[in-house]
Amino acid sequence: MGPERLAFRLLLPSVAVLLLVIAYPVLRAVYGSFFDDRPMGPAAFIGFDNYARALWGAGGADFWAAFRVTFLFTVVTVVLEVLIGLGMAAIMHRSFRGRGLLRASVLVPWAIPTAVAAVLWRWAFDPRGIVNHLFGADVTWTGAEWPSKFAIVFADTWKTAPFVALLILAGLQIIPKEVYEAARIDGAGVLHRFRHITLPLVKPALVVAVLFRMLDALRLYDLPAILTNGANDTTTLSILVVRASLGDLKPGYGGALSTLTFLLIFVTAFLFVRLLGAGALGRDRT
Amino acid sequence: MSTTAHEVRRWGGTAGLLLANGLVLVFCLAPFGWMVVSSLKPPAEIFDNRLLPANPSLVNYAAVFGSGSDFTLALRNSLVISASVTVISMVIGVFAAYALARLKFRGRNLVLGFFLAMSMFPGVAILSPVFQLFADWGWINTYQSMIIPDVGFSLPLGVWVLTTFFAAMPWELEAAARTDGATPSQAFRHVILPLSVPGVFTTAILVFISAWNEFMVANSMSQTPDVQPVTVAIAKFTGVSQFDQPFGTQMAAGVVVTVPLVILVLLFQRRIISGLTAGGVKG
Numbered sequence: 001m002g003p004e005r006l007a008f009r010l011l012l013p014s015v016a017v018l019l020l021v022i023a024y025p026v027l028r029a030v031y032g033s034f035f036d037d038r039p040m041g042p043a044a045f046i047g048f049d050n051y052a053r054a055l056w057g058a059g060g061a062d063f064w065a066a067f068r069v070t071f072l073f074t075v076v077t078v079v080l081e082v083l084i085g086l087g088m089a090a091i092m093h094r095s096f097r098g099r100g101l102l103r104a105s106v107l108v109p110w111a112i113p114t115a116v117a118a119v120l121w122r123w124a125f126d127p128r129g130i131v132n133h134l135f136g137a138d139v140t141w142t143g144a145e146w147p148s149k150f151a152i153v154f155a156d157t158w159k160t161a162p163f164v165a166l167l168i169l170a171g172l173q174i175i176p177k178e179v180y181e182a183a184r185i186d187g188a189g190v191l192h193r194f195r196h197i198t199l200p201l202v203k204p205a206l207v208v209a210v211l212f213r214m215l216d217a218l219r220l221y222d223l224p225a226i227l228t229n230g231a232n233d234t235t236t237l238s239i240l241v242v243r244a245s246l247g248d249l250k251p252g253y254g255g256a257l258s259t260l261t262f263l264l265i266f267v268t269a270f271l272f273v274r275l276l277g278a279g280a281l282g283r284d285r286t
Numbered sequence: 287m288s289t290t291a292h293e294v295r296r297w298g299g300t301a302g303l304l305l306a307n308g309l310v311l312v313f314c315l316a317p318f319g320w321m322v323v324s325s326l327k328p329p330a331e332i333f334d335n336r337l338l339p340a341n342p343s344l345v346n347y348a349a350v351f352g353s354g355s356d357f358t359l360a361l362r363n364s365l366v367i368s369a370s371v372t373v374i375s376m377v378i379g380v381f382a383a384y385a386l387a388r389l390k391f392r393g394r395n396l397v398l399g400f401f402l403a404m405s406m407f408p409g410v411a412i413l414s415p416v417f418q419l420f421a422d423w424g425w426i427n428t429y430q431s432m433i434i435p436d437v438g439f440s441l442p443l444g445v446w447v448l449t450t451f452f453a454a455m456p457w458e459l460e461a462a463a464r465t466d467g468a469t470p471s472q473a474f475r476h477v478i479l480p481l482s483v484p485g486v487f488t489t490a491i492l493v494f495i496s497a498w499n500e501f502m503v504a505n506s507m508s509q510t511p512d513v514q515p516v517t518v519a520i521a522k523f524t525g526v527s528q529f530d531q532p533f534g535t536q537m538a539a540g541v542v543v544t545v546p547l548v549i550l551v552l553l554f555q556r557r558i559i560s561g562l563t564a565g566g567v568k569g
Contacts, residue, residue: 003389010385011397013378014441021438022404025415032415088313091306102307104555105314111547112318113499115517116540120321123533126333130320133335162314163562170563219408222501226521238410245414246506258411265408 026262033255043252050256063257066240067264069233073153074217080157081213082206085164092165093172106162114159118226121155125227148232152224156217164209171205172198207276214272218265237261318544325538332533346538356511357539360519363508364498364543367429367515371436371497375444376490380482382441383448388457398449405442409502412438417506431507432515436500440493447492447561451485488561491554495547516543 033050035043054063092102109117124130125141132138141147175198183193221238224230230239241261245254324332325346327339334340350357385391386398416435417426425431455478463473501517508514514522520543523536551558 004391007385007389007391007394010381010389014382014445015397015400017378017434017438018401018404018441021416021435022407022412025412025419026407028415028418029411084313088310091303091310094303095307098307100555102310103559104552105311107551107555107558108318108548109314111495111551112540112544113501113517113547115499115501115521116321116543117317119520119523119536120317120540123324123537124317124320126533128333128335130335158313158317166559167563170559215406219410221408221410225502238408241408241410242413242502242506246417251414251418254414258408258414262407262411265406269406 029251029255030259031255032251033253033259035252037250037252046252050253051260053253054256054260059253059257062235062240063260065233066235066237069149070218070220070236070238072149073156073220073236074214076153077156077160077217078210078213080153081161081164082210084157084161085168085209088162088165089168089172092169103166106165108162109159110163112159114222115226117155117159118223121151121223122227125151142228143232145232145234148228148234152220152227152234155223155227156220160213160216164213167209167212168202168205171202175201211269211272215265215269218268219261237264318548321537321540321544325534325541327534329534346534347542349535350538350542356514357516357519357542359511360514360516361542363429363513364515364517367432367436367504368494368497370429370433371440372490372494374433375437375440375493376486378437379441379444379448379489380486382445383452386445386449387452401442401445404438409439413502413506416503420507426507427509427513428507429513432500432504432513435503435507436497439500440496444489444493447489448485451489452482455481455485484557488554488557491550491558492561495550498543498547 032043034045034047036046036049037043053059088106092099092106095102112120122142125147126132127138127140127143129141131141139147141151179197179201180193183197188196219238220236221242224234224236225239225242228234230236230243235243237257238261241254241258244250244257248254323337323339326342326344327334328341328343328345331340349355382401386394412435420426420428420431457478459477459481460473463477464470468476499517500515501521504515504518505521508518511519516539520536520539523532523539
């Protein structure tokens with residue numbers, strides 16, 4: 001059997017599953033987005049009406065609110081997670097005693113199911129909960145707009161900053177020690193070494209970590225769905241899509257929303273790679 | 287004099303590092319610790335916010351596993367679903383990764399791109415059409431309605447990680463076995479397969495954890511407790527009676543669900559980290 005036949009047979013099962021549960025549904029949703037959502041009878045072709053409705057029609061207010069909230073969450077959580085991740089990675093990189101314990105404990109937030117973490121944070125942010133108690137505050141966290149947003153950002157940052165730290169740590173560990181020694185002998189200070197050695201060398205790892213995190217943050221669903229169920233202006237694009245297509249049983253309009261959502265994700269990822277990471281991602285990685 | 291100053295500075299550095307280590311540990315573990323503490327508090331003390339339970343009790347765990355609770359069912363369902371997802375993904379993922387890492391064929395980059403693109407769609411984009419499709423097939427509220435989408439979610443990353451592992455393996459050994467007279471299939475089974483166990487195992491842990499943690503698809507596909515996994519069960523927990531504060535019960539259930547994962551993490555942290563970073567960084 002030639003390599004092409006063999007490769008075809010080996011790849012067939014995986015490709016078939018992905019075609020069935022990802023490619024077909026995505027195309028089906030795009031196709032359905034051009035039809036209306038009448039309760040009975042065959043749906044009628046309506047062109048781009050569903051898109052017009054989402055972008056500047058009756059659904060415009062909801063869509064742009066979800067758009068703003070999703071990008072706000074993405075920017076804030078990714079920035080926080082990278083800053084905290086850098087700090088944690090630097091600490092882990094310098095620790096030799098107890099490194100195993102540190103690395104194992106860093107994996108704990110990542111391993112906890114998001115649904116469980118969301119329930120945990122919902123109780124922690126309860127008016128009578130531990131967060132108010134520790135800070136002597138009296139805030140109804142999940143009952144108002146900004147406290148709700150803060151709670152979601154906090155819960156997401158706790159869960160994923162450690163993961164970002166691990167990705168950065170892997171990048172740090174490939175920097176040879178001699179580079180630092182040489183710089184130190186030449187009289188470079190801590191900040192100088194960080195800016196001119198650590199940052200450029202860790203940049204590929206950082207770019208990949210940020211890209212992964214951005215793609216994830218843009219489709220944020222579990223946390224706000226369980227913490228606030230989208231109340232108080234915390235409805236992300238993903239929640240909006242689920243509400244329209246499964247809650248309101250409007251597959252056409254929901255399809256338009258989901259198409260807009262993944263187009264936004266693609267465009268954001270593309271711009272990010274073009275602007276920041278072209279060099280870092282352009283190498284052969286297999 | 288200067289030696290003392292140097293020692294003081296070094297001692298200060300070590301203390302600072304220890305403090306920093308402590309901060310990282312608290313950041314990562316305190317919320318999980320709070321979950322354990324809360325799960326041990328009886329309902330009357332659940333909001334006393336003491337850092338240690340005054341009267342530790344297992345009443346919440348009794349409620350989780352007691353009669354009238356479907357949590358044992360949910361644990362079984364999660365186990366069946368996650369184990370099936372892991373086995374299916376690993377078998378077909380190993381095929382695909384072998385082809386991508388070892389075979390030269392036209393369209394290889396296209397296939398790699400396809401896998402990568404399939405991982406970029408948000409889960410919600412597929413939820414409603416898949417629901418429709420499975421409804422037509424009468425699959426709603428079945429295991430397979432959750433297993434097959436989960437396999438689809440885990441395959442792109444799984445194949446990616448496996449391909450990196452396979453590409454880095456010592457394939458000269460396979461060739462050596464061939465020159466010693468082994469058939470291709472013998473060379474694969476006796477030389478390559480044993481060597482690939484660590485990589486496959488690492489990927490399997492990652493796939494298992496992500497399947498165990500899946501919520502969105504399960505939340506729409508499962509409608510009765512006999513197929514509901516733990517993530518959905520916990521989010522829907524109402525406690526022992528409907529007037530009860532389900533806080534303690536939910537926390538006890540959360541601990542039960544998380545402890546197997548924490549044990550996996552403690553046992554296999556090196557493997558998990560190498561798997562997580564293999565996709566992103568070339569070491």
